[in-house]
Amino acid sequence: MRWGTILLALGTVLAALLAVALGVVLALRLQEPSDRPVLDPRVQLTVTPIPTLPPLDVTPVLSGTPTPAAASTPVATPLPVAAGQGDNPAHAAIGSVVLVRTPTGQGTGFAWASRGDALVLVTAAHVVEDNQRVLIIAPDGVAHPAEVLLRDPVVDIALLEVNDGLSLKPLARGDSRQLVPGDPLYVVGFALGTELLGDPTVTRGVLSGRRVVGGVEYLQTDAAMNPGNSGGPVLDGEGRVVGVAIAAIRNVEGIPMEGLNFAVTVEELMSVAES
Incomplete structure (x- = not known):
């Protein structure tokens, strides 16, 4: 009878200890960071240099010593823009959109404001990365050097400035x-x-x-x-x-x-x- 009581007491103690251990394990697991991914939309849409592209020597522009040829030689052949047909909100904007090219990638930019003889453009901060100078390909295919005025990696916005006479119409701002x-x-x-x-x-x-x-x-x-x-x-x-x-x-x-x-x-x- 006494052995039965002892075994019953030991069983009760072991069950209690097991419950405590399980509780500790569950508490620790609840404190662990979740392995589920956070839905962050910053899957960047910058295209990296394409190996099949013909080589383009932009070193003089990016180094801060642009040559007259660098700002006047077309680097791409534009296609003629057709006359707008009907109500096409995007048609007028095409003439204000530029290609942004850096040593490590390509993105898009657009005319934002004119400041005297300078033109301010907008692009994404992750397009320019840490570059202080980038190359702008205008709608007519001509390359223009641009300075990075401002880069905000949180909002992912960068402002560029072109000072070589590029004239594009800034896009209207909506709400x-x-x-x-x-x-x-x-x-x-x-x-x-x-x-x-x-x-x-x-x-x-x-x-x-x-x-x-x-x-x-x-x-x-x-x-x-x-x-x-x-x-x-x-x-x-x-x-x-x-x-x-x-x-x-x-x-x-x-x-x-x-x-x-x-x-x-x-x-x-x-x-x-x-x-």
Whole structure:
């Protein structure tokens, strides 16, 4: 009888100890960081240099000693822009969109403001990276050296300045907060960089939603964005800039995603440009 009591007591103690151990393990697991990925839209859309491109010597421009030929020799042959047909909000914007080329990649930019004889352009901060000088390919195919005036990696916006007489019409500014889901949006940019020759690519979609990631406001759209689109304008139905193409979500845990593209709002851009 006494042995039975002892065994019962030992069983009770062991069960209690096991429960405590399990509780500790569960508590520790709850404190561990989750392995699930955070849905951060900063899947950058900058296209890296394409090996099949013909070599381009931009060293004199990027080193700060531009030659007259560097600012006047076409580096790409533009295609003629057709006359606008009907109500096409993106048509007028094409003439203000440029290719941004650095030693490590290519993206898109657009005319933002004129300051005397200088032209200020907008692109994405991750397009220019840490470069202080980049090369702008204007709509006529001519290369122009540009200084990086400002780079904000949080909002992912950079401002460039061209001082060699490049004259492009700054795009009109819209109000992204007046948009509602379902309103049309247009994305203009050099998808695949110079792999696709000619004018920028234009894609159309709608405002899918508004997102805030890391305190930064984004417009979510199903208008296609591809490598090379980073830094390009996102336009409303009136052809006004309401955002800057930044990123896309391609897959989550191996599951392919479609139509999850993101643009920093024009209000975020203005907070950087006018600070």
